[in-house]
Amino acid sequence: MKILISNDDGIDSTGIAALAKELKKIGDVTVIAPRTEQSAVGHAITMKFPLRITEYSKNGDFFGYAIDGTPADCIKIGIRNIMKTPPDIVVSGINCGSNTAINIIYSGTVSAAREAAIMDVPAIAVSVTNHDPKHYEYAAKFSADLTKLVVQHKLKTGTLLNVNVPDLPEEEIAGVLLTKQGKSKWDDIYEERKDPYGKEYYWLTGNLIQADNKLETDQFAVKQNYVSVTPIHFDLTDYETYDTMKEWHLENMSKQKS
Numbered sequence: 001m002k003i004l005i006s007n008d009d010g011i012d013s014t015g016i017a018a019l020a021k022e023l024k025k026i027g028d029v030t031v032i033a034p035r036t037e038q039s040a041v042g043h044a045i046t047m048k049f050p051l052r053i054t055e056y057s058k059n060g061d062f063f064g065y066a067i068d069g070t071p072a073d074c075i076k077i078g079i080r081n082i083m084k085t086p087p088d089i090v091v092s093g094i095n096c097g098s099n100t101a102i103n104i105i106y107s108g109t110v111s112a113a114r115e116a117a118i119m120d121v122p123a124i125a126v127s128v129t130n131h132d133p134k135h136y137e138y139a140a141k142f143s144a145d146l147t148k149l150v151v152q153h154k155l156k157t158g159t160l161l162n163v164n165v166p167d168l169p170e171e172e173i174a175g176v177l178l179t180k181q182g183k184s185k186w187d188d189i190y191e192e193r194k195d196p197y198g199k200e201y202y203w204l205t206g207n208l209i210q211a212d213n214k215l216e217t218d219q220f221a222v223k224q225n226y227v228s229v230t231p232i233h234f235d236l237t238d239y240e241t242y243d244t245m246k247e248w249h250l251e252n253m254s255k256q257k258s
Helices: 014-023 070-082 106-116 135-155 220-222 239-248 250-255
Strands: 002-006 028-034 051-057 061-066 090-095 123-128 159-165 177-179 185-194 200-209 225-234
Touching: 002 014, 002 070, 002 185, 014 090, 014 135, 014 225, 028 070, 051 070, 061 070, 070 106, 090 106, 090 135, 106 123, 106 159, 106 225, 135 159, 135 250, 159 220, 220 239
Parallel strands: 002 028, 002 090, 028 061, 090 123, 123 159, 177 225
Antiparallel strands: 051 061, 159 225, 185 200
16 A cells, blocks of 8 residues: 655644654555645645655655655645655644534645545545644554555445544544534634834734534534544535525526626
């Protein structure tokens, strides 16, 4: 099994090292990750600047390839240029901080997996629900087990799995739930500050508005110490509204005379 690993926290992150260590037990692993942290860049890709590939070592041993681009860049150039044959699966993570509810849209970790899905490669995005995680072990172990299941059972083309693991020892995990994307979202605040020269600048802060109270949603599930596994797709069509708007007869607008 050929496994491509990436992330948005950068190639030197603790999470990607823990993930690579565990996945090497079940397959042939290639690490291709951003050279620097790329959190919350979403699905950005580099178009106006050159991308450079650097072989990266840890403790004197080759670890993977560092790309001076985004997580989506890493998947694109990794599959098209670095790997001789496409991977059987892409696993992105392990991210520091949860990627549930609205965070799925912003997440570079999820976007790396989404780019793989766009390229018809099965993919998983994995996050631990703490920005300073203490427990990567279970998340890495669960990722390996889920990777084997995905390769065995397959996923519908264009679908990826978004996984969020509570930052707890394995014995404190309540279980695993198949979930839907929640509706919780951020109340963003741009805090005004001053630099050492007295000039104003703004720093993004805010609070997550909790809008989920059912275990079938990712945000609420992880709050109850469950691992959430959410199948998501890059098709953003609102099919209910699509059907409703058929009654608007938009096709007649082209026939109206000004």
